[in-house]
Amino acid sequence: MTLDTLHDLLVSQLRDLHAAERQVLLIWPQLAQEATSPALRLAIADHRQETTLQVARLVEALDLLGEGPDGPRSRGMEGLLVETLTLISAKGHAAVVDAAILAGCLQVEGYELVGYGTAIELADTLGLDQVVDLLSRTLVEEDAARRRLEMIARTEIHPAAGAAVVQVGPVDDGAIPITSAPSRRRARRASNQGT
Ligand SMILES: [Fe+2]
Structure with a gap:
C-alpha cells in the first residue's frame, strides 16, 4: 500500500500490530512450555488470553x-521471536x-x-475517538503485562539466575565453580559495609 495520508500510515501500523500479535500467539505456548518458573508460565498464559x-x-x-486486517507478516516481531527462540534453543541452566x-x-x-502508543497518537490526530478508545484499552493491558x-x-528470576552455578572441569579434580558476577549494587553494598 502507498503512504499518501496519515490514514494510510495508521492502517499500516494496525496491520503490523495485528500480524505481530498473531505471530506472538503462536509462540506463547512454546515459551510457556520451555519456562520452569510457575510465575512466568502463568504470566505468559494469562497474557495469551489477553x-x-x-x-x-x-x-x-x-x-x-473501512479496512481489513490482512497484511504482510510483521518482520519486526518475527525478528524478536526468532532471536528468543534461537537463544533458548542453546539450553543451559534452567x-x-x-x-x-x-x-x-x-x-x-x-x-x-x-506500536500501540504510536497508533493511538495517529488516531488521535485524525480525530478517531473510537479507535483511540479501543487501542488505549489494549495499551493498559500491555503496560500491566510488562510491569x-x-x-x-526482579523478585524471582534474576536472583535465581544470578545464583546459578556451573561446574567447569572434572567434578572430582579441582572443579572451578563459576557463578554469575555479583551485581554492581551488591558489590557497592559490600564495600560500604567494609568501611
Ligand atoms: Fe502483549
Whole structure:
C-alpha cells in the first residue's frame, strides 16, 4: 500500500500490530512450555488470553477505518521471536533460560507498547475517538503485562539466575565453580559495609 495520508500510515501500523500479535500467539505456548518458573508460565498464559482479545480489537479498529486486517507478516516481531527462540534453543541452566525467556517477552511487550502508543497518537490526530478508545484499552493491558514481567524478573528470576552455578572441569579434580558476577549494587553494598 502507498503512504499518501496519515490514514494510510495508521492502517499500516494496525496491520503490523495485528500480524505481530498473531505471530506472538503462536509462540506463547512454546515459551510457556520451555519456562520452569510457575510465575512466568502463568504470566505468559494469562497474557495469551489477553492477546486474543487484542487481536479482535485490532480487527474492530481496522473495520472502523473501512479496512481489513490482512497484511504482510510483521518482520519486526518475527525478528524478536526468532532471536528468543534461537537463544533458548542453546539450553543451559534452567534459571538462566527462564531469564532469557523473560527478556524475550519484555522485548515483545516493548515492541507492542511502542506500536500501540504510536497508533493511538495517529488516531488521535485524525480525530478517531473510537479507535483511540479501543487501542488505549489494549495499551493498559500491555503496560500491566510488562510491569508484571518486570516484577517477576526482579523478585524471582534474576536472583535465581544470578545464583546459578556451573561446574567447569572434572567434578572430582579441582572443579572451578563459576557463578554469575555479583551485581554492581551488591558489590557497592559490600564495600560500604567494609568501611
Ligand atoms: Fe502483549
